[in-house]
Each structure stands twice: as structure tokens, then as C-alpha cells.
Amino acid sequence: MQYNVDNNKLANLILSNNFATQDQIMQLWQYITPQRDIGQLLVSQNILPMNVYQKMVSFLAQQAMPPQQQQSQQAVRQNQSSMNQNPVQQNRQGTMQPQAQRQMNSQNNQQNQGMIQTGQQQLNATKPLQAQHKSSVPQQQPQVQQTVSPKTSIRQSASPMESQPVLQQMAKPPVQKPQPTQKVEHHGVQSQDNEIHRAIPEDALMEKIEIGGGEQEYFDPSSRGIKLDSGDDSSSTEGSGYTGDLPDIRELFRYARSIDASDIHLSVNNPVIVRRYGVLAPTGESIITPEYMHAQIRILLKENQFDSFRESGDLECVVDIENAGRFRVTVMKQRAGWDCTARCVPDSIRSFEETGMPPACRGLTEWAQGLVLVTGPACCGKSSTLATLVEMLNQTRPDHIITIESPIEQTFTSAKAQITQRQIGRDTASQEAALRAALREDPDIIVVGELRDLSTIQLAVSAAETGHLVFATMNTINASRTIYRLIDSFPPEEQAIIRNMVSESLRGVISQQLVPRCDSEGLVAAYEVLLVNSAVSNMIRKDEAHQLGTAMITGKASGMQLLDDSLKMLAAQGIISQQEVNARCVVKAPQ
Structure with missing residues (x-):
């Protein structure tokens, strides 16, 4: 029996235990496929330790079991804990345990072990591809269908690349490591490659998960005003799945059109700036990152346009945005990253x-x-x-x-x-x-x-x-x-x-x-x-x-x-x- 991981619950679990930031999870969310959950993506980026991921999958699998089976699993853990503390008591309990109970516990242990091995096999299957395509850049982002919450879902369209692992098209999705100013709790010791392995005992993990009581709130990307899709159609009304404070670039274009701006400027290490009635003005305090610009320009341009831009370093084209009209877009490479300037083309020809x-x-x-x-x-x-x-x-x-x-x-x-x-x-x-x-x-x-x-x-x-x-x-x-x-x-x-x-x-x-x-x-x-x-x-x-x-x-x-x-x-x-x-x-x- 294989347990299908609920990505929302798994993300909630990772967040509540401080193994990743919300921005890191949101940046990887668009790369979820039926073969790779959010935990495996975090493991592939060396953000989440493998042993912790396995314990979390095991915990979620237990929570999905019927109540009787959960009680049985809890009894097994208690027996194992008492056996580890007192070897004599362990022998006594082993001889006194009914044969039927021992068989049920054995089956449950095999079932959990099988689920952990399945997650490990799925992750290992993509590692050769990651090494082979380490320097590759995505040519097309797959469209997938993944449950986000009872009210939010990612729409799916048929694609021949859908069944392939994500890393075959993108060796490493853009992920921002936690900055020194961020408070990220680390458990464990420093490894040889200077990566922090937050290895904690399963009992301690379970205790931390259950702190606070009651049902946990779902991790919902739409709560940040972000719509998710694969971003392969520049006229789509749905977003790209970018996960920072800034919205999808097409939403920025719609906003510029709504306030009657003539131009919009997106420059790395600066806020979004619009020109309205001849005057430049920032639209907020959020700073544009290189990762944001790479992801959004990749979405905005067609395949041949993106290839041409990567070769020449600049490109001028016109894009159609649904509910926003046509924009003359200029993208270019500069010292800090990629920049984009868009001119709003009038909706109609004036008399x-x-x-x-x-x-x-x-x-x-x-x-x-x-x-x-x-x-x-x-x-x-x-x-x-x-x-x-x-x-x-x-x-x-x-x-x-x-x-x-x-x-x-x-x-x-x-x-x-x-x-x-x-x-x-x-x-x-x-x-x-x-x-x-x-x-x-x-x-x-x-x-x-x-x-x-x-x-x-x-x-x-x-x-x-x-x-x-x-x-x-x-x-x-x-x-x-x-x-x-x-x-x-x-x-x-x-x-x-x-x-x-x-x-x-x-x-x-x-x-x-x-x-x-x-x-x-x-x-x-x-x-x-x-x-x-x-x-x-x-x-x-x-x-x-x-x-x-x-x-x-x-x-x-x-x-x-x-x-x-x-x-x-x-x-x-x-x-x-x-x-x-x-x-x-x-x-x-x-x-």
C-alpha cells in the first residue's frame, strides 16, 4: 500500500518545525508533480534532511489511518519505548504479547517501512538526472494537477512531458537560502559538507508536531494573493507560481493598465516602478530579486524569444495579456541580472x-x-x-x-x-x-x-x-x-x-x-x-x-x-x- 502525500499538510508540517521558510516552499511549489512532492523537492535542494522527510511522511501516513489502526501504532511505539528503557521488561512483554497483536504490529511496521522506501526510491530516481542536467535551464515548465486545499487547485492540461521528472527539465529550481537575519531553528550537528542536518528523534518530532492541539491550518498559496499555474501561456489569467512578495508579472501589467500608466519598469534590486502621466513612481517597497526576474521573464516570453534573448542579451517584442491588452516589452541583461520594461499599447486606435x-x-x-x-x-x-x-x-x-x-x-x-x-x-x-x-x-x-x-x-x-x-x-x-x-x-x-x-x-x-x-x-x-x-x-x-x-x-x-x-x-x-x-x-x- 502506498500513501499519497498531501502536499498542504506536509508543507504545514515542515513550516511548523522550522525546517524551511514559507518563501522556500512557495518557490518550489510550481515544480510539484505526481511523482515528486514538496518534501522531496526540499530534500533535493538540501533544505530538508532525508531522515526528517521520512519521519514526516510516516507521521502523515499514520494520521491518515483509521482510528483503530492509529491506536495500534501508538501501542507499538509505547512498547518499543519501554523496551528500549528496560531490556528485562522488553523480554517479558515480548513473551506476554498475544500472537495476533504481534502479527498486526509486524504488518503495520512493514507497511510504514514500505512507504518510506517508496519515497526514497522516487527521490533516488531523479538524482542521476540532476547530475546530468546540473547546468541546464528550463525549456518548458510542465503543467501538473496537485491538490492545494479544498478551495485551491492547480489546473492540469495534457502535456507529453508531464510524466517526466521535473529535474529532467530543470536541474535546480531557484531557491533562496535563509538569510542570516532569518530565525531558522537547526537541530543536529554540522556535516563534512557544511550542511546542517536537522536530525531529531522521531518522538521529539511527534511531540513538536502535536504542540498547540487541534487541527492545523492548511498551507494555502492563494492566501498571499498568488494564483498557481505552469505559466506557459502569456495570455493566461492565472499566475506563474512565483512565491515572493511580488505578484505574477502579468498581474503587474494589469495593474499598470488599470491606473493608466504608460510604462512599467522591473529592475533587479529595485521596487516595481511605473511611469504615470510622465512621472516615475514606485508601487511599493518589495524589492525585485534576480530569481523573480528569471522566472517571470521565462514565463512572459515564448520559447524562441527566450532562446534569442539568452543569446543576444536583449529582446524587444509585443505580448498579449488577457484583460490587460498588448504591451511592447523590452528585456535585457545587466550587471545585477535581467531587467524588463513594458510600454502599454493603446487598446484602440484613436480618431x-x-x-x-x-x-x-x-x-x-x-x-x-x-x-x-x-x-x-x-x-x-x-x-x-x-x-x-x-x-x-x-x-x-x-x-x-x-x-x-x-x-x-x-x-x-x-x-x-x-x-x-x-x-x-x-x-x-x-x-x-x-x-x-x-x-x-x-x-x-x-x-x-x-x-x-x-x-x-x-x-x-x-x-x-x-x-x-x-x-x-x-x-x-x-x-x-x-x-x-x-x-x-x-x-x-x-x-x-x-x-x-x-x-x-x-x-x-x-x-x-x-x-x-x-x-x-x-x-x-x-x-x-x-x-x-x-x-x-x-x-x-x-x-x-x-x-x-x-x-x-x-x-x-x-x-x-x-x-x-x-x-x-x-x-x-x-x-x-x-x-x-x-x-x-x-x-x-x-x-
């Missing part, structure tokens, strides 16, 4: 009116060919503005639109236009290769996520010159600096030629910044709009981009607008403060 763009910007979507740029500093909403313009094209023009992004943030559904979305690294090797291929795919409109280097800028300008309408973004703060950035990307001997090409192909520049509102209810966009006419084109050709501000002032009637004027107008309406205007204006007001 032109919702963006607050000046009406003149609508005309930039009506050109048949040319170059339109959306610029601004990082985290200012360039991608959202570009998505609004693309959706306007999708709804109004029967054209073929090709987008080249890294990664794809907003997904479009073809309406009047046919939209092809390509992701760098997944659908194409590089941005340059995608742009070259796009010119042979019969496009009418090409959308480039960002002009980052010389080859991309050159191809984008060439595409605009050869009869395509090109939309792209750049990280520059206003229109004049955008022109300088375009021209200065080329070698000096080529700048005259490219200056002439830009003057003829550029159709307009939208520069924007997001400014915190006075009422602390969000951010508002301030826009600068440059529409290229003959005067502006002539300035670019003659290398007089510094005079573009004057051209925009004289071109207000046609819809042009300076960023400074937009900021002052928002301040006059009481939407932003004068301090924000002074901090962001390109031309500073005299003191």
Missing part, C-alpha cells in the same frame, strides 16, 4: 479628432507620393499618431499599405485598403531588407516604424522619390532639427544631393510632445506642424533650415504651427501650467 492634431494634418494623408514624418522625443506618442494616420488611409483610400515595424504594436484590419504588416526579425531579416523588398511588392503607401540609420533614411527618401507615399517616425524635437538630422546622416560629399532630394520629396513634419495636465488627470499633446511649400522647399535646398520657424509663423493661415505657440495656447486655456511652457519651449522667454 483624428481624439488626437487633437491641427486640422491641417488631415491633408498630409491625401498626397499621392512623398515623405511625411512624425517626430518627437521618446515616449511622446509618435506611434499612436502614426497609427491614427494609417487608419485614416485604410478607411479612405483603396491602396496597398505595407508597414515595417519592430515590433508590431497596433494591428490593423483591412477596410478600403489592403494592409500588409511585417515585423523585423520575425517576417524579415532587417529594416533595410524589408524596405528593399517592399519596393517590389506593388505598394502604394509604405509605413516605416522608425528611421534609425543611414541606409533606412536613404531607402525611405528614394521610395518617396519613386512615386510612393512614405510615413515614418524620427526622434527629434521639432521640424528644423528633423531636417538637419535627415541631411547630417549622410556623408558630407553626399549632403548636397540628399538636401535636394528631401526638398522635393518632403510633404510635412508633425512634431509633438506630451505634457502633464494641470488637473493631474493625464497628458495632453502639443503639436508643431510644418507643411512644405515652395518657400520651405527653397530653404531646405539652400541649407537654411534654421529659418523654418519664420516660415511657419508666416504660414499660419495655411495651417502651420510652432510648438511654442501650441504650448502657450494650452497654458492660456488652463490645461497646462506656465512652468511646463517655460520648460518645453524651444525659444525661451526673456527673464
Whole structure:
């Protein structure tokens, strides 16, 4: 007969006897399988001595016996105790004990011994695998079904790896050893390998277990707000089984979305930090550990993404979280461990009116060919503005639109236009290769996520010159600096030629910044709009981009607008403060 260990009761027993901390148990909880209970996992990590584990399994097996059998076992222990104290009495009791009672006790002893041997065999079966895969990293976490409590359970899904021992996929789950400041009671002596073996007599163990009386409270991981699952689906609503003070990373993403945060920062040895309305603020005092980040990033990324990240040391991708939406995630390796930064992608594409763009910007979507740029500093909403313009094209023009992004943030559904979305690294090797291929795919409109280097800028300008309408973004703060950035990307001997090409192909520049509102209810966009006419084109050709501000002032009637004027107008309406205007204006007001 084999006793199936109740992991909740065993964990409770281990905790009450101070053989492991709650954090250690919680960190190993996700690796429980039908073949390995929590005690065996703790033994494999040299946290729980084997002899104590055997005694605890024996004790739990006894507690699961019918009352008559428990009384019989208790009588056997009392007889054995008295025999050990008085050898003469032992002989007398041995001769006076009825034959039937001796047979029953013998059967019970064999039964308990068999259960202990079964636990030992299950543990020994995984030791060769542990040695063989000591340096391995988990490639896939098994999904298992294990009773947690009458109200909490781990859901199971069919998996071909489910029957394999956990250590075949992970040599050592991440476990934090007790720190010196933690009070952990040690029983026993120091061994040769400096490990503490808490070997205590069985009677002393039983006495300590029974202290306090009554039924023990179940060890329930959900009591800490943690849901358990295998964590192999990034869209799952259940947690990863991480066991520290911090919740599952997907819960953090949901929290960021719920408070309207734009970014969330997870950095080792720091608390969780979110950016809300342009301001960074910690969400609590819990410190992120390297073990937490390793486990959560492993869960968040797909298998191929995780492998790529481990090779290159950084990765940018988009993940979908159920009840939270899409996030642009960047993970990287750094000195202290792994870091993760996530940007909340808007749930929907805003309409032109919702963006607050000046009406003149609508005309930039009506050109048949040319170059339109959306610029601004990082985290200012360039991608959202570009998505609004693309959706306007999708709804109004029967054209073929090709987008080249890294990664794809907003997904479009073809309406009047046919939209092809390509992701760098997944659908194409590089941005340059995608742009070259796009010119042979019969496009009418090409959308480039960002002009980052010389080859991309050159191809984008060439595409605009050869009869395509090109939309792209750049990280520059206003229109004049955008022109300088375009021209200065080329070698000096080529700048005259490219200056002439830009003057003829550029159709307009939208520069924007997001400014915190006075009422602390969000951010508002301030826009600068440059529409290229003959005067502006002539300035670019003659290398007089510094005079573009004057051209925009004289071109207000046609819809042009300076960023400074937009900021002052928002301040006059009481939407932003004068301090924000002074901090962001390109031309500073005299003191």
C-alpha cells in the first residue's frame, strides 16, 4: 500500500518545525508533480534532511489511518519505548504479547517501512538526472494537477512531458537560502559538507508536531494573493507560481493598465516602478530579486524569444495579456541580472479628432507620393499618431499599405485598403531588407516604424522619390532639427544631393510632445506642424533650415504651427501650467 502525500499538510508540517521558510516552499511549489512532492523537492535542494522527510511522511501516513489502526501504532511505539528503557521488561512483554497483536504490529511496521522506501526510491530516481542536467535551464515548465486545499487547485492540461521528472527539465529550481537575519531553528550537528542536518528523534518530532492541539491550518498559496499555474501561456489569467512578495508579472501589467500608466519598469534590486502621466513612481517597497526576474521573464516570453534573448542579451517584442491588452516589452541583461520594461499599447486606435492634431494634418494623408514624418522625443506618442494616420488611409483610400515595424504594436484590419504588416526579425531579416523588398511588392503607401540609420533614411527618401507615399517616425524635437538630422546622416560629399532630394520629396513634419495636465488627470499633446511649400522647399535646398520657424509663423493661415505657440495656447486655456511652457519651449522667454 502506498500513501499519497498531501502536499498542504506536509508543507504545514515542515513550516511548523522550522525546517524551511514559507518563501522556500512557495518557490518550489510550481515544480510539484505526481511523482515528486514538496518534501522531496526540499530534500533535493538540501533544505530538508532525508531522515526528517521520512519521519514526516510516516507521521502523515499514520494520521491518515483509521482510528483503530492509529491506536495500534501508538501501542507499538509505547512498547518499543519501554523496551528500549528496560531490556528485562522488553523480554517479558515480548513473551506476554498475544500472537495476533504481534502479527498486526509486524504488518503495520512493514507497511510504514514500505512507504518510506517508496519515497526514497522516487527521490533516488531523479538524482542521476540532476547530475546530468546540473547546468541546464528550463525549456518548458510542465503543467501538473496537485491538490492545494479544498478551495485551491492547480489546473492540469495534457502535456507529453508531464510524466517526466521535473529535474529532467530543470536541474535546480531557484531557491533562496535563509538569510542570516532569518530565525531558522537547526537541530543536529554540522556535516563534512557544511550542511546542517536537522536530525531529531522521531518522538521529539511527534511531540513538536502535536504542540498547540487541534487541527492545523492548511498551507494555502492563494492566501498571499498568488494564483498557481505552469505559466506557459502569456495570455493566461492565472499566475506563474512565483512565491515572493511580488505578484505574477502579468498581474503587474494589469495593474499598470488599470491606473493608466504608460510604462512599467522591473529592475533587479529595485521596487516595481511605473511611469504615470510622465512621472516615475514606485508601487511599493518589495524589492525585485534576480530569481523573480528569471522566472517571470521565462514565463512572459515564448520559447524562441527566450532562446534569442539568452543569446543576444536583449529582446524587444509585443505580448498579449488577457484583460490587460498588448504591451511592447523590452528585456535585457545587466550587471545585477535581467531587467524588463513594458510600454502599454493603446487598446484602440484613436480618431483624428481624439488626437487633437491641427486640422491641417488631415491633408498630409491625401498626397499621392512623398515623405511625411512624425517626430518627437521618446515616449511622446509618435506611434499612436502614426497609427491614427494609417487608419485614416485604410478607411479612405483603396491602396496597398505595407508597414515595417519592430515590433508590431497596433494591428490593423483591412477596410478600403489592403494592409500588409511585417515585423523585423520575425517576417524579415532587417529594416533595410524589408524596405528593399517592399519596393517590389506593388505598394502604394509604405509605413516605416522608425528611421534609425543611414541606409533606412536613404531607402525611405528614394521610395518617396519613386512615386510612393512614405510615413515614418524620427526622434527629434521639432521640424528644423528633423531636417538637419535627415541631411547630417549622410556623408558630407553626399549632403548636397540628399538636401535636394528631401526638398522635393518632403510633404510635412508633425512634431509633438506630451505634457502633464494641470488637473493631474493625464497628458495632453502639443503639436508643431510644418507643411512644405515652395518657400520651405527653397530653404531646405539652400541649407537654411534654421529659418523654418519664420516660415511657419508666416504660414499660419495655411495651417502651420510652432510648438511654442501650441504650448502657450494650452497654458492660456488652463490645461497646462506656465512652468511646463517655460520648460518645453524651444525659444525661451526673456527673464
